[in-house]
Structure formats: structure tokens, C-alpha cells
Amino acid sequence: MRLTETEKRMLEGQFGEALAKSLQYIVQFGEAFDAEQLEDIRYCHYPAEMAIYEGSIEELQEFAAEQNVVAIPTTSSTLCADMQCPEKTGIPLALAQNQSKACIAHRKLGIQPTYTCTPQLNGAVPAFGTPIASVESSAIIFFNSLLGARANRGGLFTKFSAVTGKYPKMGYMLEENRAGQHQFQVEDFPVNPMENSLWWSALGFVVGSHVGSDVPVVCDLPVAPIERWITLGAAMATSGSVSLFHAVGHTPEAHTLDMAFQGKKPNSTRTIGKKELVSAIEQMTNLSSNEKIDFVCLGCPHYSLEQLRLAAAWLQGKKIDASVRFWICTSRMVRSMAQSSGYIKTIEESGTKVIADTCPVESHMRISTCQEYHLPIPQIQALVTDSFKMARYTKDLIGCKVGLTTTEKVFQSALEGRYLVW
Numbered sequence: 001m002r003l004t005e006t007e008k009r010m011l012e013g014q015f016g017e018a019l020a021k022s023l024q025y026i027v028q029f030g031e032a033f034d035a036e037q038l039e040d041i042r043y044c045h046y047p048a049e050m051a052i053y054e055g056s057i058e059e060l061q062e063f064a065a066e067q068n069v070v071a072i073p074t075t076s077s078t079l080c081a082d083m084q085c086p087e088k089t090g091i092p093l094a095l096a097q098n099q100s101k102a103c104i105a106h107r108k109l110g111i112q113p114t115y116t117c118t119p120q121l122n123g124a125v126p127a128f129g130t131p132i133a134s135v136e137s138s139a140i141i142f143f144n145s146l147l148g149a150r151a152n153r154g155g156l157f158t159k160f161s162a163v164t165g166k167y168p169k170m171g172y173m174l175e176e177n178r179a180g181q182h183q184f185q186v187e188d189f190p191v192n193p194m195e196n197s198l199w200w201s202a203l204g205f206v207v208g209s210h211v212g213s214d215v216p217v218v219c220d221l222p223v224a225p226i227e228r229w230i231t232l233g234a235a236m237a238t239s240g241s242v243s244l245f246h247a248v249g250h251t252p253e254a255h256t257l258d259m260a261f262q263g264k265k266p267n268s269t270r271t272i273g274k275k276e277l278v279s280a281i282e283q284m285t286n287l288s289s290n291e292k293i294d295f296v297c298l299g300c301p302h303y304s305l306e307q308l309r310l311a312a313a314w315l316q317g318k319k320i321d322a323s324v325r326f327w328i329c330t331s332r333m334v335r336s337m338a339q340s341s342g343y344i345k346t347i348e349e350s351g352t353k354v355i356a357d358t359c360p361v362e363s364h365m366r367i368s369t370c371q372e373y374h375l376p377i378p379q380i381q382a383l384v385t386d387s388f389k390m391a392r393y394t395k396d397l398i399g400c401k402v403g404l405t406t407t408e409k410v411f412q413s414a415l416e417g418r419y420l421v422w
């Protein structure tokens, strides 16, 4: 690998042992993938190091104790509890205490305590063409596809990028790897604004399951707010490991079909209609219509201020069923803005909880964590949501039944304590 003079000096330890060690990992990582040089990255979305993973907190503390400090603006991903009010999620005290050690280490490292899967809703919007390092598949796909930033699935190496400001020039950092590979025509796509989230999630899930880790190009999508694109990308990254997609006429590298494919021919072309989307919803759902439920969740990925405003408008003056726990998940910054606007009070008066920093999937409710803390399993019997990502992971990691439905019916299900089909 060709290194700059500064990189060579960093590797020799002239800027300290800790930096030399981190850069060594980055160089080895790049060499394993034949990267020819390193990129200067401008932003990092950092793994939060959740206390539900064994050894994760200790490793983070060690990393901070080595005098590491981030070299670029760095936000943080989700935790396993709402650390501003841990009792709100029912997390065991010992686990919350352990998680709080991570927050101390983050401060020491200079990481912004955003604790969210939607840092783009908290001001992290790298410009077109900017190389970045990021964890969280739903954030990576958004940065790449909607903003045109350059990102790969960062994984464990993200922390070394945060402190060195370097990442191997490879994968989606390279222009030629960003060309579309498969074409999808969308027909009879439902456009009702309240129902929409489910359909965008279903479309993303279907597309992702067809392409695996390739780059899909989606045609004929309607104009939509940012929240729909976040939903679409999150679902693609769930069924496949898609990190980049193009939507012709919407995303910055796809002004035209030809531009999306960089002048090449698609490997495959497919039409997706309402029939495929309905079939995906039915396959993911294992609750029957009107079956009793005990958990409802919105905010996967974490909700925006506008989504909380709509939730407040929907829940105003209503009460959710006494047997249901209803979480709306968001980031602490968005919650704080919603607090000032009065939305949180309106939502919580209905019995719903607005949870920040985490979500059911990332919480103590995972089967593995319940086993460790001797908690009853499963923590949730039957959950209703409008997100394929939430549905897939709660089924697998919490062991509950799930029902997918439109956002409007999610609210209605919470009020009635039963699963209302879309």
C-alpha cells in the first residue's frame, strides 16, 4: 500500500503508540482487500459498544484509557437502554450501570453522545463525495445512496478510523463499484401518506432479498419525504446486505437510468407490484388478524421530529390498551426538540413511551441477555410494527410473534390491544 509521509510517521509511532496501533489495523485491513492507499475520512458514526455484548465495555474503556481521541466529528450508535431514564425500559440496574460506563468512555474519546441509528436526523449530513466511516447498516445505506457520501460497512474497524481519520480506499469509496447492477420497476405503489411507511419497508425488503449485497436501481418511485427513504434503505439492508442503492430521479448518482448504471447494462430487470409486497408482509407476519398483542413499536429506524408530531396528532386525547406497552423510538436530540414542542407530553398522556438511545431489538429484552440476567423469556409475546427491520429482528432475537401493518393500524392496534391487519 502507498502511504503518505504523514501516514508513515504515524505508523512509526511519531504521533504516539496508540495511533500507530490503530493505523496498523487499518493498513492490514486495507491490504487484505488490496487497497492501494488510504482515504482521509471526514466523519465517523461510531459503534456504541453495548453492554449486552460480553467484553464490549471493557474493550471500550481500554481503548479510551490508551489516550485515544477522535480525529474527526464522530457521532455514536445505539445503546441497550434509554440512558437518560433507564427505568423507562425496565432494564436490570446492573446492566444499566455497566452501559453508563460506555457513556463516560465516549466523552473521554470526544464522541458526540447521539446514540441513534439515524444520525442524519441530528445534523450528520456528509456532503456528496465525502469519504466517511460508519456502523449501522440503515445509516450507511442512507449516507451512500441519498447523500452520495462514500462509505462501506465499517464494523469493528470504525473505531480505528475515528481516531486516525483514515480508511482504506476500497469498496464503495471507488467510483466504479458504485454502478447499479439490477433494475427494479415499481408498479401500483400505494401513496397514502400515513400508510406509506409499511409499503416502503416492504419494497426495500423485497429488493434486498433479490440483490443480496449488489447495488439495486429502483425506477418509478414517487417524491417522498426523507423518512420514507430511511425506511426503504433500512429494509434493503435487512433482507440483503445492501449498502448502496439508486432511485432514478431521486438520488444524486441517478439523475437518469443510464447514469445509475454508469452506462452499463443491468444484470437483471424485474417488476415489483403490490402483489409481491403483500406476499412479503404475509410471510413476515405470524400473528392472526385480531390476535391479542402486548407490545407495539414505531420508530425503526429512529423517528424524526415530524414523525413524532404526527404521532402526537394521532394519539391526542386517546388511551392505549392497558395490556399493551407502546414504544416510539427516537434519538435523545429529537426527543428533546419534541419535548419543547409539547409532542412528548401529548404522546405520553396516551400511555405510550417515547424511548431514546435504544429500541426493543437493542435492549435487555434479547433472549441471550434475558438468560444472563435470569429474566423471563420471551419478554414480548406478540408485537405489532410497520417496520420489516423491527419485525425480522424481534422475531429472531426476542423470540416473539410479530404482525406488520400500516402506521395508522399500528396506532389503532395499540388502542385496541389486538393485531389489526393492514
Ligand code: F3S
Pocket: 078, 117, 138, 234, 299, 300, 301, 302, 329, 358, 359, 360, 361, 362, 389, 390, 393
Ligand atoms: Fe434503529 Fe433499532 Fe431499528 S437500532 S434501525 S430502531 S432495529
